[in-house]
Amino acid sequence: MTSLHSTSRTRPSTGRRARRFFWEEAAQDCQSKQAEGRRPEFSEYVVRNLRAAREGVGREAGTVASMRTIHRMSLPDGGWDRLPGPYIAEHHVLTLFGLHQHGASEPVHRPGVGLGNACLRLRRSEALTQSALERRLFAAADAQDMHELAQHLQRLVPLLRSAGIGLDYTRLFYELAQWDGPDRNRTLRSWGLQYTDPGALVPRTDETDTDARGEEPGSGCALYWTTFDPGSSSAGAELAALRSGTGREAGTVAAMWTFYRTRMESAWRDRGALTRDLAAEHAALTLFARHQQTHARRMHVPGTSPGTAAGLLAKKAATGSERKNATTALERRFGALLTSTDSDELVMHLRSLVPLLHQAAVGLDYDLLHEALRAWDDPRRPDAAVYFRQTWDRDFHATATS
Structure with a gap:
């Protein structure tokens, strides 16, 4: 997201001690x-x-x-x-x-x-x-x-x-x-990342895209939304646990710990590192949980970009003479999303879009959304936000007017 915590372990000022504990x-x-x-x-x-x-x-x-x-x-x-x-x-x-x-x-x-x-x-x-x-x-x-x-x-x-x-x-x-x-969040994140540490990572190759925080984008187990079973007896409780993380910093909600799939080196997990990929996965999980609730089919739909999903909303909302007004309203809302300057603002706009998708039973590609959240304001990918804006805008107009 726009501001990631330093991962260096700093100890608070705790007064003087004469000798070892x-x-x-x-x-x-x-x-x-x-x-x-x-x-x-x-x-x-x-x-x-x-x-x-x-x-x-x-x-x-x-x-x-x-x-x-x-x-x-x-x-x-x-x-x-x-x-x-x-x-x-x-x-x-x-x-x-x-x-x-x-x-x-x-x-x-x-x-x-x-x-x-x-x-x-x-x-x-x-x-x-x-x-x-x-x-x-x-x-x-x-x-x-x-x-x-x-x-x-x-x-x-x-x-x-x-x-x-x-x-x-x-x-x-x-x-x-x-x-x-204020340092409680780092402690919580370190506990959660330590507890869910899968052990040794897949050996790296020279082509592995490892970032400065010890993270391997896209590696690890299948992300939660791709394996979610709406018919499972635990589905409701899982989604409730994920919704509890809305608006909270990644890794600080214990109920969500076991749902993260982000991979990073054990040394970084031990420090409670707030990495870009973890923050993006956290946001996507909370959005998916809000989107999925009460639906009998999975709301993760590969290939359905936010632009396509918003375009489908426009088509569903448009009936007879109301079509133009409904399309214009959604276009205005979606346009605000596209102008997001960073990932945090993007998440804010998505939180207002996802309830509409839920109500209309329109799915969304959460793999794509996760990728966008991770890359939107990544300084190493300066063209990423432009690419997503142009692609999603094109998807919206193509779907809404088809």
């Missing part, structure tokens, strides 16, 4: 013994403080005396009206780590394993059903604030522990610390 110390404590050839076990210092961390479960930050020595985030001098957000985030992460590490002989703090990665491993372990796992993960992703998020994670962490799956607690700390701020 406690979970980092615990992992190093065990690993250093193993490196020395000794039995890899936690020292009494770590065991004692793990008990302290568990004592904080369900308690308010700063109220558990035994936890104060394992906090690494500093508090401001001279008192405070409320605890700083990073201190509260550390409290929650300490309690989650205490629950996770309890009874595990190996360190559960695993650098580089994000929550989405961990849940993907849990799904593949078949320790519980995919639907049960996704209910818990999606509930966490939908948390309105840091406290609610921590409560949902308290239900997930024991499942990871049972399956022997670790988690990057330093990363989780920064994600909780920024949850109530």
Whole structure:
């Protein structure tokens, strides 16, 4: 779309800490013994403080005396009206780590394993059903604030522990610390992309059109609208999930995660990259869901461009003496769509066109629409918008006047 988020991981300002986080110390404590050839076990210092961390479960930050020595985030001098957000985030992460590490002989703090990665491993372990796992993960992703998020994670962490799956607690700390701020979207997108990571991509060739964000346009599984079955028992629920993403940033609606087919390298998925192809697919999915609802046949119709579809609308709306007025009104609406300066504006106009197509049962080629949304304002394809404008305008007039 017109503005894509930077994919470099930036950490919010979270105050000062005097030394490593406690979970980092615990992992190093065990690993250093193993490196020395000794039995890899936690020292009494770590065991004692793990008990302290568990004592904080369900308690308010700063109220558990035994936890104060394992906090690494500093508090401001001279008192405070409320605890700083990073201190509260550390409290929650300490309690989650205490629950996770309890009874595990190996360190559960695993650098580089994000929550989405961990849940993907849990799904593949078949320790519980995919639907049960996704209910818990999606509930966490939908948390309105840091406290609610921590409560949902308290239900997930024991499942990871049972399956022997670790988690990057330093990363989780920064994600909780920024949850109530503007960077939540990047966190959500990274969880979703990690969780749906298909693994190794198809090997590239010299001709592969890979963009600067690690993306391979057009590669991957068949896009959702091409395989959608209107007769499926889950069709209604799927379309409702996709409609919930209308107006939202791509990758930030947990209910949509499993419907994306955009392929990108795992490193980019891990960062929560907002790529042009992902943004285009997200927009097309939400439009298709609005278009498809209640129809018994698939509204994805290959070969029917937006120009052809709008022309068919004009023909359906025109009856007797009303024909000219109806055609003129649709031509004006469609002309506004063609003058879109970027993909975001194009999506806005499509949102007003798609309900009309739905009502008239006129289909649309969503593969073509996806391609147009991706390329419309792509600086590497400066002629793309001109091509689509001219082709769709020609399609409209040819269909409306035939």
